[in-house]
Amino acid sequence: MAKVEVYIYCGRSVLLGFLLLLSGALRSQYALHILSVDKDSSFISSLGLQGDFKTDIACAEYIRKLPALMQSRGYIAASVDSVHFDSTAARVYLFAGNQYRWTRLNTDSVEKELLAAAGWNKKDFDNKNLQIDRVQSAQRRLLEYLENNGYPFASVELDSIRMENETVLASLKVVKGPLYKVDSIRNMGTASISPRFLQRYLGIMNGSIYRKSQLQSISKKISELPFLEEKQPASLSFLGTGSIVNLTLEPRRSSQVNVLIGLLPATTTSANIYDPPRNKLQFTGEATINLRNALGNGELIGLNWQQLQLKSPRLNLVYQQSYLFGSAFGINFNFDFLRKDSSFVNINALVGAQYAVSSNQSGTVFIQNQLSNLLTVDTNAVIQNKRLPAEADVRSVSIGVMYEGFNTNYRFNPTRGNEWFISAAAGTKKIKRNNVIVQLVDKNNPSFNFNSLYDTVRLQSFQFRVKAMFAHFFQLSNVSTIKTSVTAGWFESPNIFRNELFQIGGYKLMRGFDEESIYASQYGVSTVEYRYLVGRNSFLFSFVDFGWARNKAASGSVSNSFLGAGLGLALETKAGIFNISFAAGKRNDLDFNLRQSKIHFGFVSFF
Structure with missing residues (x-):
């Protein structure tokens, strides 16, 4: 119930601040006073939290992110109990809870080569404050590495989590799934283009391993070709341990005919030295024919x-x-x-x-x-x-x-x-x-x-x-x-x-x-x-x-x-x-x- 009341209270305060902003009631300085529900005042001072803001809107936004900020420092049960706003300052009652530390994040079941390739550093976790965002970032790096090295259905998660005496013990579980390769690139559109050109240009060769980043870059690369365009985004068909990249490419009008015609003043002289020079107009011009993908x-x-x-x-x-x-x-x-x-x-x-x-x-x-x-x-x-x-x-x-x-x-x-x-x-x-x-x-x-x-x-x-x-x-x-x-x-x-x-x-x-x-x-x-x-x-x-x-x-x-x-x-x-x-x-x-x-x-x- 406490959390529901906090969110409603913060929401009303943000709305009030927004209305004040629209009415032009801006202040050069707005203070935030944070009071701890379960700790003494020195604890709040030691956190180094921000206390001054340009507007009450900025203050309300900071209060909204305060629980996540505390959780990133190991206070995983942190929450805002209540908030009070007035014209010059806001007062927040913060519940911090206990700070948790990693006893160990076990990676024994994960290949060492995989951990090294993904930039995993054991020292970031063992006997360190529990930082959820750092754990999630490390998991994302591992998953991105697997997805760009042939494993589209890989998963990375924490397993066997135990919490004892303000410490956390867990194991990192990595499931690769089957290794997939790209068998071919198939164009289902009307554009006439060599498959070998597409393979080289997109960097996806027949028989190469699946790489998610390459598939995500297809649309941008196709848009940079002057003679092709996508009718719909690329898709992937999985067949056993192989796959087919499906493209729907249409020809783009890119072959060029360019004709410029201009007039340039020119002076001509007569063979008779007594005739004055005559000003005439000289035609100038440019013609271009560029055939692309003909x-x-x-x-x-x-x-x-x-x-x-x-x-x-x-x-x-x-x-x-x-x-x-x-x-x-x-x-x-x-x-x-x-x-x-x-x-x-x-x-x-x-x-x-x-x-x-x-x-x-x-x-x-x-x-x-x-x-x-x-x-x-x-x-x-x-x-x-x-x-x-x-x-x-x-x-x-x-x-x-x-x-x-x-x-x-x-x-x-x-x-x-x-x-x-x-x-x-x-x-x-x-x-x-x-x-x-x-x-x-x-x-x-x-x-x-x-x-x-x-x-x-x-x-x-x-x-x-x-x-x-x-x-x-x-x-x-x-x-x-x-x-x-x-x-x-x-x-x-x-x-x-x-x-x-x-x-x-x-x-x-x-x-x-x-x-x-x-x-x-x-x-x-x-x-x-x-x-x-x-x-x-x-x-x-x-x-x-x-x-x-x-x-x-x-x-x-x-x-x-x-x-x-x-x-x-x-x-x-x-x-x-x-x-x-x-x-x-x-x-x-x-x-x-x-x-x-x-x-x-x-x-x-x-x-």
Whole structure:
């Protein structure tokens, strides 16, 4: 009866405190006086219980948890007999009872290897105060270990419990049950996907032992695949000592067609020097085709064409295949072609062997072949300056490694977690003598040999290239997050030319500037971006980008700092994702000019 009266009394007090809170009757300090029913006052002082609270609501909540707190210290019969509240303090009458200690918690019947694997420490119990929460925690660890090592029907409990003279003696009883293995993964949905891909991606191979944690992670992992979705959660069919994982997977529209068209002002001049320059509009655009899981093996086949700058088309081809032949290895092929107006052509081919450490981490070893050829040479500048131009005919071969991963809570629109990427490559490069330069003749100095200009550079040398990115998401609430990221690149070689440099700037990196308008041998860009989620894959955002770049090309070394800021929207519709953003940028030697602000918009259609 005493316990019933206590709970009713506490409930009324909490209700009263809640009403006071709503009416605005808050106090800066609320006291709790604890009086012992069966002990002296020094006993209460020795417990070190909390006595001051900001509000009576907080005090009432602490009183509600007081019996459990006492039981965790070995006073297993502790209870609150009565509570009295007034405007400034609460008075509690506490029954403590006797403090019990473990005489021994017998684990002789449990395998020592099992106890060690679960982190069981005998010293936590023998001749220690009885702490129920610690016992329960140890039992949970044992049960979780068994459930993740093939025993789905295991049980862990205390047996033969005896209480004598304020001491407790008990035995730990562990019943494993039968060992279960996973025979196969079965997809009962309409999605076309290789079973070997699912086994590797989910980490559940045919014949592997049952692991509860792997089954619990299936839904999250499937949600991070762009081409599959669950129609209903995974289930398990037990057959003797084997089991079948049942999935109901449907295809998700993920293959992508993306077309962007824009207009860029361009100035043209007439052959007649007396005609003024004319301003025309130049069409720019980008087209992307990404086919995901088209062959049912989780592969990616991609094509991207873009012309974001005047007379500078770019073509990129990519093929990625993970879990080749059911193994943890995959292949990666990338081809990139860039024509930079009438200056040069860059061709970059990369072939890599990928190893999946897990479903969210992978490493790659690759070989990269880069070729850059000049299209035109400013011969007048070469003759006048008697030095090589800023660009050169270069060919290089490099071997590198790449590592990337993530641990975000949702792959495509995260609110917390990390993303990272790093790539490092080293190799040799050769500078080819350009026939146009070699054959030049200076009419004012016919004896000068322009072939000698190549004596000022190392025709065969090394090169080293590193790129890295790290991002962290700070969750502010269920619908808002702050993304912080750092992206950096470093290119090193005895002689560096303009057509070898990184090209940054634009929507992907350093917003507020023209696409790929910043040439850099070294760069760093940090970003702070606030996102407000309006859907699973939709959000409003505002951002600030801080950047630094150094250009160590043959023409000299120049460093600049950059600042970009803006806002935008990513909105998911039934047909695809609509993106629009506005950004303004400033370089350290130039003022902000809102007339030079950039607007980027596009539509990504999935099928």
